[in-house]
Amino acid sequence: MTPALGGFAVAGDAAPAWDRAMTDVMSALRSAFTTVPERTASRAQRRTWLDTFDWRLYRAGLRLEYVAGELRLAGAASASAASAASATGATTADGAALTRQHVTGWRPARPRLAESLPPGPVRDRIIRLASPRALLPVATVSSTVTVTRLLNDDGKTVARLLTTRASVAGADLPPRLSVAEVRGYPGQARKAARIVALATGVSPAVGDGFAEILGALGRHPGDYSNKVDAEITAHMPAGRAAAVVLLRLLDTLEANVDGVLADIDTEFLHDLRVSVRRTRSALKLLGDVLGDSVPGEPGRRYHDEFKWLGDLTTPTRDLDVHLLGFGAMAAGLAAARPADLEPFRAFLARRRARERRALARGLRSARFRVLTEDWRKTLLEARDAGVRRRAERRTAAGLAADRTGRAFRRVVRQGAAITGSSPDESLHDLRKRCKELRYVLEFFAPLHQPAAYGKVVGDLKRLQDCLGEFQDTHVQIEEIRALAGAMLAEGAVPAATLLAMGETMAGLASRQRAARAEFEQRFAAFAGPGGRRRMSVLLAPAAGDPE
Amino acid sequence: MRVYATYNIKGGVGKTTAAVNLAHLAAQDGLRTLLWDLDPQGAASFMFRVKPRVKGGGRALIRGSRTLDDAIKGTDFDGLDLIPADFTYRNMDLLLGGARKPTHRLARLLAPLAASCDAVFLDCPPSISLVSENVMHAADVLIVPLIPTTLSVRTLDQLTGFVARFDGHRPRILAFLSMADRRKKLHREMTQELSTERAVVSPTTIPALSVIERMSVERAPVTVFAPRSQAARAYRSLWSDLRALEPVAPPAGGPGGKRGGQSTLVQ
Ligand SMILES: Nc1ncnc2c1ncn2[C@@H]1O[C@H](COP(=O)(O)OP(=O)(O)OP(=O)(O)O)[C@@H](O)[C@H]1O
Numbered sequence: 017m018t019p020a021l022g023g024f025a026v027a028g029d030a031a032p033a034w035d036r037a038m039t040d041v042m043s044a045l046r047s048a049f050t051t052v053p054e055r056t057a058s059r060a061q062r063r064t065w066l067d068t069f070d071w072r073l074y075r076a077g078l079r080l081e082y083v084a085g086e087l088r089l090a091g092a093a094s095a096s097a098a099s100a101a102s103a104t105g106a107t108t109a110d111g112a113a114l115t116r117q118h119v120t121g122w123r124p125a126r127p128r129l130a131e132s133l134p135p136g137p138v139r140d141r142i143i144r145l146a147s148p149r150a151l152l153p154v155a156t157v158s159s160t161v162t163v164t165r166l167l168n169d170d171g172k173t174v175a176r177l178l179t180t181r182a183s184v185a186g187a188d189l190p191p192r193l194s195v196a197e198v199r200g201y202p203g204q205a206r207k208a209a210r211i212v213a214l215a216t217g218v219s220p221a222v223g224d225g226f227a228e229i230l231g232a233l234g235r236h237p238g239d240y241s242n243k244v245d246a247e248i249t250a251h252m253p254a255g256r257a258a259a260v261v262l263l264r265l266l267d268t269l270e271a272n273v274d275g276v277l278a279d280i281d282t283e284f285l286h287d288l289r290v291s292v293r294r295t296r297s298a299l300k301l302l303g304d305v306l307g308d309s310v311p312g313e314p315g316r317r318y319h320d321e322f323k324w325l326g327d328l329t330t331p332t333r334d335l336d337v338h339l340l341g342f343g344a345m346a347a348g349l350a351a352a353r354p355a356d357l358e359p360f361r362a363f364l365a366r367r368r369a370r371e372r373r374a375l376a377r378g379l380r381s382a383r384f385r386v387l388t389e390d391w392r393k394t395l396l397e398a399r400d401a402g403v404r405r406r407a408e409r410r411t412a413a414g415l416a417a418d419r420t421g422r423a424f425r426r427v428v429r430q431g432a433a434i435t436g437s438s439p440d441e442s443l444h445d446l447r448k449r450c451k452e453l454r455y456v457l458e459f460f461a462p463l464h465q466p467a468a469y470g471k472v473v474g475d476l477k478r479l480q481d482c483l484g485e486f487q488d489t490h491v492q493i494e495e496i497r498a499l500a501g502a503m504l505a506e507g508a509v510p511a512a513t514l515l516a517m518g519e520t521m522a523g524l525a526s527r528q529r530a531a532r533a534e535f536e537q538r539f540a541a542f543a544g545p546g547g548r549r550r551m552s553v554l555l556a557p558a559a560g561d562p563e
Numbered sequence: 564m565r566v567y568a569t570y571n572i573k574g575g576v577g578k579t580t581a582a583v584n585l586a587h588l589a590a591q592d593g594l595r596t597l598l599w600d601l602d603p604q605g606a607a608s609f610m611f612r613v614k615p616r617v618k619g620g621g622r623a624l625i626r627g628s629r630t631l632d633d634a635i636k637g638t639d640f641d642g643l644d645l646i647p648a649d650f651t652y653r654n655m656d657l658l659l660g661g662a663r664k665p666t667h668r669l670a671r672l673l674a675p676l677a678a679s680c681d682a683v684f685l686d687c688p689p690s691i692s693l694v695s696e697n698v699m700h701a702a703d704v705l706i707v708p709l710i711p712t713t714l715s716v717r718t719l720d721q722l723t724g725f726v727a728r729f730d731g732h733r734p735r736i737l738a739f740l741s742m743a744d745r746r747k748k749l750h751r752e753m754t755q756e757l758s759t760e761r762a763v764v765s766p767t768t769i770p771a772l773s774v775i776e777r778m779s780v781e782r783a784p785v786t787v788f789a790p791r792s793q794a795a796r797a798y799r800s801l802w803s804d805l806r807a808l809e810p811v812a813p814p815a816g817g818p819g820g821k822r823g824g825q826s827t828l829v830q
């Protein structure tokens with residue numbers, strides 16, 4: 017078969033309107049063609065759209081579908097052509113943009129780590145983007161394509177009308193129409209498409225139909241992101257802006273709980289932890305403007321409770337980090353053999369299973385439920401109080417400039433005090449300050465001018481990466497030391513495994529030294545005269561509170 | 564890509580009928596199939612309801628000023644396309660005669676289709692001509708319908724001998740008994756004799772059946788409008804004989820060797 021011409025959507029929001037439009041289309045077509053049903057019966061199909069929880073494929077302009085034992089990946093440019101093609105099961109001229117891979121025993125309703133895909137062209141195209149996340153079913157669409165042949169006076173098929181009726185979660189979607197060309201009869205297909213386009217109740221289809229599918233599920237594409245992206249404006253009262261930011265963080269935190277409990281992939285826990293850390297920083301840096309409800313005793317309680325929550329997640333995350341980096345670690349061994357580390361991996365996996373159970377108990381506890389419920393109530397009060405107390409002069413922009421400036425100065429001060437002989441702790445402390453600064457920048461990102469923001473965050477990120485490498489390698493060394501002790505205590509450990517772990521520690525130590533050596537330069541780039549100028553450019557309009 | 568050609572020097576023996584049904588069966592098997600109606604009378608084009616007209620005529624195709632690709636029309640059936648006949652094909656011998664290596668012109672024109680086609684069927688007009696010689700050079704398999712007469716056996720032997728003298732590429736031959744009438748004693752005897760004595764004769768016979776004659780009324784392959792008929796079954800059986808053929812022609816030998824052992828088709 018040949019490419020489909022023009023997609024059309026039938027307007028109206030219910031079956032009677034669709035049927036009227038379809039009747040209209042068919043009678044219009046009968047003025048120019050004889051219409052007969054295709055000899056073969058209509059084709060039913062189930063398609064499951066897959067993506068990571070944070071829509072990595074969608075954001076990259078990709079569509080991944082599972083259809084009848086096959087994964088189909090369509091690129092952005094030809095998404096509609098590809099979905100038309102997959103709807104009809106036809107390979108089209110645009111089919112080249114479609115990457116296909118057969119998979120056996122795939123159950124699309126089950127989340128599955130991208131990593132675990134069998135080798136093939138689809139895996140090759142998505143693995144770097146999707147890893148370490150799992151592919152989840154976004155929506156399963158059942159559709160039936162009915163084909164009508166359009167005949168000329170000789171009774172020859174010169175074009176086909178494809179009617180796709182789809183439903184998702186029991187809800188019917190408006191039918192979609194397209195005209196398929198028969199090779200050698202392009203004019204006839206164009207003529208049919210013109211006729212369809214002019215029928216009442218039919219309009220050109222926008223997009224590939226996935227927006228409607230998500231709409232039917234009450235979702236919208238990209239509805240989860242781990243970015244702060246709070247809906248704040250420069251003129252919003254400061255207290256209200258802070259509450260909006262914190263509510264958004266709470267939403268993100270809660271959105272990840274189910275994924276953590278089901279252990280779908282490691283990023284749920286990662287995002288949950290980031291939300292907790294951001295919340296703690298926001299409490300510290302912005303808590304005072306939340307009104308009367310947070311400062312003082314209640315504030316201390318939330319401070320303690322979110323610290324509890326953060327600590328609850330730490331052991332599992334640390335083990336995740338070890339396990340995620342395991343392959344690279346094993347591959348980096350010079351003297352020991354990768355296989356020597358296998359007992360260590362097994363030990364990590366056992367530990368993780370145990371720690372995860374403790375984490376799950378915590379997330380299912382009354383303590384967690386009470387914390388999130390109370391916190392939401394408190395934040396909603398603070399947000400609405402912000403409206404009542406319009407008299408409060410401080411705006412979101414003013415707050416942003418003030419707190420960002422303060423956080424920046426703290427980083428500059430602490431960083432400048434660090435010398436070659438400073439203890440490791442001084443760098444760890446500075447890393448915390450940098451995180452606070454990063455978070456406060458992110459909270460108010462919508463108020464900043466994007467170019468200036470990008471520059472400041474870019475420099476800061478490079479400094480953070482250096483400090484992160486320094487501390488993470490340090491932590492990992494300490495952990496491996498402790499884990500080795502624990503393994504010995506548990507029973508016999510092969511000497512080769514301990515030796516390999518020792519070599520791994522040596523590798524980490526040399527990375528740690530390299531990070532320390534790099535620190536001075538990274539810090540200077542961020543906090544030197546150039547960096548300070550960039551920061552003042554960023555904060556200038558906000559500080560001046562324009563308009 | 565495998566090129567099949569229905570060929571017989573004689574007219575009205577069932578060449579077109581075979582080409583139309585076999586091409587449809589090939590497409591049904593999932594092969595990307597093309598049927599080229601080389602007969603200016605356009606019987607195959609008629610069966611598929613395609614107008615017997617090619618832009619620029621036979622001249623443009625043979626000269627190569629238009630690619631074959633340009634002339635292709637989709638039939639009503641998935642995976643089956645057609646190059647229609649054209650009235651100007653009646654001068655095809657002259658057109659071919661003007662080309663370089665005139666006996667291999669069709670083979671050359673078909674070569675670029677290898678990327679997009681799995682099976683090509685050439686439906687030839689009845690004759691000995693430059694066209695038929697071209698077809699023999701282009702084909703991997705010559706499908707030869709035989710009316711059960713003594714004369715047609717001689718014709719088959721001549722054809723086998725002729726093809727055996729080709730240098731290099733040599734098509735295989737698969738003949739089958741066409742329009743056989745079980746009520747006629749001669750037919751029964753010939754059928755018996757041919758299928759045991761000539762190894763290039765398929766064990767499948769296409770009987771004379773009125774449902775086959777109806778094709779020109781239905782304007783569709785019998786495998787479409789009467790898929791469960793005896794006729795459709797017979798063509799399916801012939802098609803599986805064809806698919807079972809080894810891709811390479813056997814080494815040159817005398818005309819119509821004796822059958823040996825179990826093997827039915829191999830010389
Ligand atoms: N097995 C059969 N039973 C009955 N009629 C048949 C059979 N095969 C072919 N015919 C009929 O015989 C006539 C000639 O058949 P066909 O056109 O296939 O032969 P041909 O060899 O292609 O002829 P030509 O040489 O004119 O191209 C047609 O009317 C066809 O319907």
Ligand SMILES: [Mg+2]
Nearest residue numbers: 578579602606
């Ligand atoms: Mg014929």
